Amino acid sequence: MMRAHATQDESRAALGAGEARRLQILDIAARHFRTRGYAAVSMRDIATEAGMRTPSLYYHFPSKDDLVIAVMDRGIAVVRETVVAALDALPPDAGTKHRLVKAMRAHLHALHSLSDYTSANVRIFGQLPEALRSANLPERRAYQAIWSELLAPTCVADRSRLPERVAIFIGAMNATLEWVDPARSDLEALADHLAQVLLNNVLEDVSE
Amino acid sequence: MMRAHATQDESRAALGAGEARRLQILDIAARHFRTRGYAAVSMRDIATEAGMRTPSLYYHFPSKDDLVIAVMDRGIAVVRETVVAALDALPPDAGTKHRLVKAMRAHLHALHSLSDYTSANVRIFGQLPEALRSANLPERRAYQAIWSELLAPTCVADRSRLPERVAIFIGAMNATLEWVDPARSDLEALADHLAQVLLNNVLEDVSE
DNA sequence: AATTCTACCTAACAATAAGTAGAATAAATG
DNA sequence: CATTTATTCTACTTATTGTTAGGTAGAATT
Numbered sequence: 001m002m003r004a005h006a007t008q009d010e011s012r013a014a015l016g017a018g019e020a021r022r023l024q025i026l027d028i029a030a031r032h033f034r035t036r037g038y039a040a041v042s043m044r045d046i047a048t049e050a051g052m053r054t055p056s057l058y059y060h061f062p063s064k065d066d067l068v069i070a071v072m073d074r075g076i077a078v079v080r081e082t083v084v085a086a087l088d089a090l091p092p093d094a095g096t097k098h099r100l101v102k103a104m105r106a107h108l109h110a111l112h113s114l115s116d117y118t119s120a121n122v123r124i125f126g127q128l129p130e131a132l133r134s135a136n137l138p139e140r141r142a143y144q145a146i147w148s149e150l151l152a153p154t155c156v157a158d159r160s161r162l163p164e165r166v167a168i169f170i171g172a173m174n175a176t177l178e179w180v181d182p183a184r185s186d187l188e189a190l191a192d193h194l195a196q197v198l199l200n201n202v203l204e205d206v207s208e
Numbered sequence: 209m210m211r212a213h214a215t216q217d218e219s220r221a222a223l224g225a226g227e228a229r230r231l232q233i234l235d236i237a238a239r240h241f242r243t244r245g246y247a248a249v250s251m252r253d254i255a256t257e258a259g260m261r262t263p264s265l266y267y268h269f270p271s272k273d274d275l276v277i278a279v280m281d282r283g284i285a286v287v288r289e290t291v292v293a294a295l296d297a298l299p300p301d302a303g304t305k306h307r308l309v310k311a312m313r314a315h316l317h318a319l320h321s322l323s324d325y326t327s328a329n330v331r332i333f334g335q336l337p338e339a340l341r342s343a344n345l346p347e348r349r350a351y352q353a354i355w356s357e358l359l360a361p362t363c364v365a366d367r368s369r370l371p372e373r374v375a376i377f378i379g380a381m382n383a384t385l386e387w388v389d390p391a392r393s394d395l396e397a398l399a400d401h402l403a404q405v406l407l408n409n410v411l412e413d414v415s416e
Numbered sequence: 417a418a419t420t421c422t423a424c425c426t427a428a429c430a431a432t433a434a435g436t437a438g439a440a441t442a443a444a445t446g
Numbered sequence: 447c448a449t450t451t452a453t454t455c456t457a458c459t460t461a462t463t464g465t466t467a468g469g470t471a472g473a474a475t476t
Binding site: 037039161164174179193197 | 401405
C-alpha cells in the first residue's frame with residue numbers, strides 16, 4: 001500500500017539503515033497528518049503502520065512534537081527545493097512571467113503530486129499550538145523570500161504591497177488543496193488557469 | 209470577556225431564554241474552534257467558559273458532533289446572508305464588476321470581522337472526520353451557487369471552467385485567514401487588492 | 417395540589433492519549 | 447567467540463477525552 005518510489009528507496013539505501021527507518025516513519029506520519037489533521041493522529045496509529053509498538057517510536061523521535069516539527073520543516077524544504085530547481089532549469093534571461101508560471105507549476109506539483117510533507121504542512125499549520133507553529137516559521141520565511149523576489153517586479157509601483165501579494169499568491173495556490181481532486185483533475189491545466197487569473201493583470205506594468 | 213454585541217443581546221432577548229443559552233454556547237464553541245482547531249477543543253473547555261459543568265452541555269447538545277455541525281452550518285449561513293444582503297443593497301442594474309467587488313468585500317468582512325462561525329468553518333472544515341464534513345456540504349454547495357452565478361459572466365467562453373474559478377475565488381479569499389492580522393490590516397484595502405489581482409483580468413471579456 | 421419540564425448538578429464510566437522504565441533481542445564490532 | 451551498540455519489546459503511569467447514570471431545585475403547567 002502506497003510504497004515509496006523506487007528511486008526514493010534506492011537513494012535511501014545509501015543512507016544508514018537507521019536513517020532509512022526514520023524517514024519511513026516520517027513518511028507515514030506525513031501521510032496521516034495530511035489526511036486527518038494533527039490532533040487526530042496518535043503515535044499509536046503511526047507505530048502500528050510502521051510495524052512496531054508505540055514506545056518504539058520514541059527511540060527514533062523523542063516526542064510527538066519533534067516528529068511533527070520534522071514533518072513540517074521537511075514539507076517546506078521539499079516545495080522550496082522543487083521551486084528552486086524549476087527556476088534553475090530556466091534560461092538565465094527568462095522573463096518574469098515565465099519564471100512565475102514555472103514556479104507556480106512547481107509549487108502545485110509539490111503540493112498535489114510530489115509530497116505528503118508539503119500538503120501536510122499546509123493542512124495542519126493552522127491547527128498547531130503556537131510553540132510548534134513558530135518552530136516552522138524560519139523555514140516558511142525562507143520560502144516566502146523566494147516568492148518575494150519572484151513577485152517584486154510586479155510591485156515596483158507600490159512596494160509596500162509586496163508582502164500582501166506574496167501571501168495572496170501562496171494562499172491561492174495552497175487553497176487548491178481544499179477542493180482539487182488530485183486524481184481527476186489535470187494539474188497542468190489547473191496551474192495555467194490559476195496563472196491566468198492571478199498573473200495577467202498583475203503583470204501589466206512589467207516591462208519585457 | 210468578549211461579551212456579545214448589545215444589538216445581538218437584544219435580538220436574542222426576543223428569543224426564549226433557552227434558545228439564548230444555546231446560542232451563547234455556540235458562540236463560545238465557535239470562538240474556540242476557530243482559534244484552536246476541532247480536536248483540540250474539549251467539551252470541558254466550552255462548558256467551563258459557559259459557567260457550567262461538562263455534562264450540562266449535553267442538555268443543550270446531544271453530542272460534540274451535533275455542536276460542531278451547528279457551528280459549521282451557521283458559519284456558512286452567516287457569510288451567505290451577508291453576501292446576499294450586500295448584493296441586494298446594490299441597484300438592480302449594477303454591473304458584474306461592482307457585484308463581484310461588493311461580494312468579495314462582504315465575504316472578507318464576514319470572515320474577518322463579523323463572525324467566529326464563518327472563520328471557524330473555514331479553519332476546521334479540513335480537520336473534520338468525513339461524516340461531519342459531508343453534513344456541512346449542502347450549506348456549502350448553496351453558497352457556492354451564489355458565486356457560480358456571480359462569476360458566470362466571466363466564463364462565457366469556456367463554461368466548464370466555472371466551478372474551478374469559483375473555487376479559486378473562494379479559496380483565495382479564505383486563504384487570507386492564514387496570514388491577515390485583522391487588527392492591523394485594513395480590510396477594505398485588502399479586499400480591493402484582492403479584487404485587483406483576481407478580477408481585472410477575468411473581467412476582460414465581460415461586456416458592459 | 418399534583419405533575420411535568422427546565423436547567424443544571426455530582427459521580428463515575430470506558431477509551432484513548434503521550435510518555436517512561438527497564439528487560440529482551442538483534443546487529444555490529446572487537 | 448564475547449561484548450558493546452542499536453532497536454524493539456512488555457508493562458505501566460498519568461492525564462484527558464466524550465459520554466452516561468441518576469438525581470435535584472425551582473419554575474410552569476395542569
